[in-house]
Amino acid sequence: MSTQIETLLKSNLTTTVVHNNIPVVEIDKVNVYSKGHHILKNVSTIIPKNKITVLLGPSGCGKTTLLKCLNRLTDLYPDLKVSGSIRIDGDNIFDAHKDITAIRQKMGLLLQRPYPLPMSIYDNIAYGLKLKGIRNKKIISAKVEKHLKEVALWDEVKDRLKTSAQRLSIGQQQRLCLARGLAVEPEIILADEPSSALDPISSRVIEEEFIKLKSGYTIILVTHILRQAKRLADNVIFMYYGEIIESGPAQQVFENPQSEILKEYLRVGH
Amino acid sequence: MLLSRKLTDNISSKWMVTCLTFCLLLPLAIGTGLVFKSTPLLSEHRLSELVFSKDWFPSDNRFGFWSFIVSSVWVTVLSLIISIPLCLLSAIYLTQYAPKWFLKFMRPVIDILAGIPSVVYGVWGLLIVVPLVGDKIAPFFGKESLGYSLLAGAIVLAVMSIPYILNMLLEVFRQMPVELGEASLALGATKWETIKHSFLRKGSTGIISAFGLGFSKALGETIAVLMVVGNVVQIPKSMFDSGYTLPGLIANNYGEMMSIPSYDSALMFGALLLFVIIVIINVIFRYIIYKSEAL
Ligand SMILES: Nc1ncnc2c1ncn2[C@@H]1O[C@H](COP(=O)(O)OP(=O)(O)OP(=O)(O)O)[C@@H](O)[C@H]1O
Ligand SMILES: [Mg+2]
Numbered sequence: 001m002s003t004q005i006e007t008l009l010k011s012n013l014t015t016t017v018v019h020n021n022i023p024v025v026e027i028d029k030v031n032v033y034s035k036g037h038h039i040l041k042n043v044s045t046i047i048p049k050n051k052i053t054v055l056l057g058p059s060g061c062g063k064t065t066l067l068k069c070l071n072r073l074t075d076l077y078p079d080l081k082v083s084g085s086i087r088i089d090g091d092n093i094f095d096a097h098k099d100i101t102a103i104r105q106k107m108g109l110l111l112q113r114p115y116p117l118p119m120s121i122y123d124n125i126a127y128g129l130k131l132k133g134i135r136n137k138k139i140i141s142a143k144v145e146k147h148l149k150e151v152a153l154w155d156e157v158k159d160r161l162k163t164s165a166q167r168l169s170i171g172q173q174q175r176l177c178l179a180r181g182l183a184v185e186p187e188i189i190l191a192d193e194p195s196s197a198l199d200p201i202s203s204r205v206i207e208e209e210f211i212k213l214k215s216g217y218t219i220i221l222v223t224h225i226l227r228q229a230k231r232l233a234d235n236v237i238f239m240y241y242g243e244i245i246e247s248g249p250a251q252q253v254f255e256n257p258q259s260e261i262l263k264e265y266l267r268v269g270h
Numbered sequence: 271m272l273l274s275r276k277l278t279d280n281i282s283s284k285w286m287v288t289c290l291t292f293c294l295l296l297p298l299a300i301g302t303g304l305v306f307k308s309t310p311l312l313s314e315h316r317l318s319e320l321v322f323s324k325d326w327f328p329s330d331n332r333f334g335f336w337s338f339i340v341s342s343v344w345v346t347v348l349s350l351i352i353s354i355p356l357c358l359l360s361a362i363y364l365t366q367y368a369p370k371w372f373l374k375f376m377r378p379v380i381d382i383l384a385g386i387p388s389v390v391y392g393v394w395g396l397l398i399v400v401p402l403v404g405d406k407i408a409p410f411f412g413k414e415s416l417g418y419s420l421l422a423g424a425i426v427l428a429v430m431s432i433p434y435i436l437n438m439l440l441e442v443f444r445q446m447p448v449e450l451g452e453a454s455l456a457l458g459a460t461k462w463e464t465i466k467h468s469f470l471r472k473g474s475t476g477i478i479s480a481f482g483l484g485f486s487k488a489l490g491e492t493i494a495v496l497m498v499v500g501n502v503v504q505i506p507k508s509m510f511d512s513g514y515t516l517p518g519l520i521a522n523n524y525g526e527m528m529s530i531p532s533y534d535s536a537l538m539f540g541a542l543l544l545f546v547i548i549v550i551i552n553v554i555f556r557y558i559i560y561k562s563e564a565l
Contacts, residue, residue: 073452078370105458115449118472127467128457177453184458 030084057239108181116165171202341513348424361439392497418500442476482555
């Protein structure tokens with residue numbers, strides 16, 4: 001395990017030199033238990049800035065749980081006991097004095113199934129802005145337009161901004177959720193199988209979105225689609241039964257997997 | 271085998287239609303019955319006079335229901351003003367903040383409250399609420415009151431309707447999807463902001479229905495209110511005055527004073543009024559729900 005972390009750190013150091021990217025997220029010895037069930041086992045890794053890091057692993061290995069740890073949505077489940085530290089820009093998010101709402105606004109979250117808030121399209125995006133204390137209608141409207149354009153949804157919805165977001169198609173909803181997340185100006189985008197409920201074309205739209213967003217954001221993406229992972233990943237983390245088995249630059253992980261499990265996973269996934 | 275299953279399927283669906291029809295026809299039948307029974311009164315008096323006049327002198331053949339209508343609506347609205355915030359906050363606390371065992375413990379408590387007969391609430395109202403209003407609350411507001419008042423009725427009613435409304439609200443909040451909470455929190459909302467801006471909106475249909483049902487139930491409650499509102503025919507000027515509700519009027523007088531012509535018919539008309547008010551209130555609540563669902 002420790003050698004793995006060493007190699008990981010080393011690989012990260014080299015990328016630091018080459019791409020000049022500082023880590024934004026440092027995950028250190030995170031453990032999650034639920035009533036005796038050990039969900040995440042001593043997870044430590046570093047997620048570099050302005051890269052797409054793809055989380056791979058079979059169902060139930062703890063990918064969603066790890067994402068939820070990052071913005072402390074684990075707080076919602078009293079059964080989950082979380083320990084360890086996660087530093088985002090150097091701040092430990094488990095620190096009791098930290099303002100969790102500000103930390104969460106550093107991250108945009110895309111869930112497996114899009115979940116629009118029960119309000120209009122416009123208000124879905126204005127929601128986060130208002131929470132940030134922005135009251136000026138003009139600024140809000142401008143931002144709504146900007147972020148809807150950013151996700152290529154503006155033309156489809158500009159005439160019905162005041163209608164319910166729940167009436168959009170699933171693909172449109174997912175893009176709306178992305179826009180909603182971007183509107184709070186996060187640094188990190190957490191995406192949990194964002195295209196699993198989408199048709200191939202809509203999921204391509206989301207993928208292209210990610211590639212565009214990469215320059216401004218750090219993206220952590222969970223996906224089961226190996227080809228999607230290969231198209232998008234700069235960095236890969238492979239998990240199995242709550243542990244990180246392998247991680248590193250995408251090329252290295254995909255072309256030169258070390259562990260049998262990952263080899264198997266990559267072979268079957270083809 | 272297939273035949274018998276088909277048959278069962280057929281019968282059960284027919285049976286359901288029958289039950290449903292019965293449920294639909296019942297209010298219609300009651301409504302028609304009431305109209306029929308009140309025709310003697312309606313043929314003698316103008317409708318507007320019956321509804322809007324406050325002169326209630328049955329022996330002079332003058333029947334004005336306005337005082338009763340005002341008292342009924344006043345007591346009901348007042349009781350909702352008391353019970354709505356209580357129920358809403360309790361439901362939010364129990365489902366969102368309290369530990370799970372506490373909710374489990376409260377459920378049977380709420381059910382027991384719902385099962386207590388209204389006479390018992392009435393006695394409690396007589397012994398506790400009436401003196402409380404007369405000796406403490408009214409003087410606090412600088413008013414004089416015997417205690418037998420709309421406020422006493424409203425307090426008793428509020429306490430009685432809490433278990434019903436609360437049970438419905440608990441369901442609404444328990445069924446709140448986790449994803450909604452996650453989405454809202456992830457956008458940087460606090461727990462309270464999430465509840466206020468997302469959960470209340472998501473649950474608005476259920477919440478409004480709960481209040482609508484609470485309203486209908488409170489409007490029709492008879493005994494407990496009758497025991498504490500004083501039963502004085504007058505237009506109450508404040509919540510510390512006595513009043514006389516429609517159900518109270520019917521319960522107190524039905525089968526009595528048969529010597530007065532049309533009295534029987536007048537009481538039936540009172541029941542019809544109650545029925546109509548409940549229908550109107552339900553239509554209003556439906557409309558609000560329809561509006562809130564549009565978003
Ligand atoms: N709130 C919770 N309470 C208890 N156990 C949980 C909770 N959330 C997740 N788990 C358990 O943790 C394990 C990992 O779940 P998780 O959702 O993180 O898997 P995943 O890798 O995202 O799987 P998938 O690819 O199917 O989405 C599972 O065994 C799951 O049952
Ligand atoms: Mg998952």
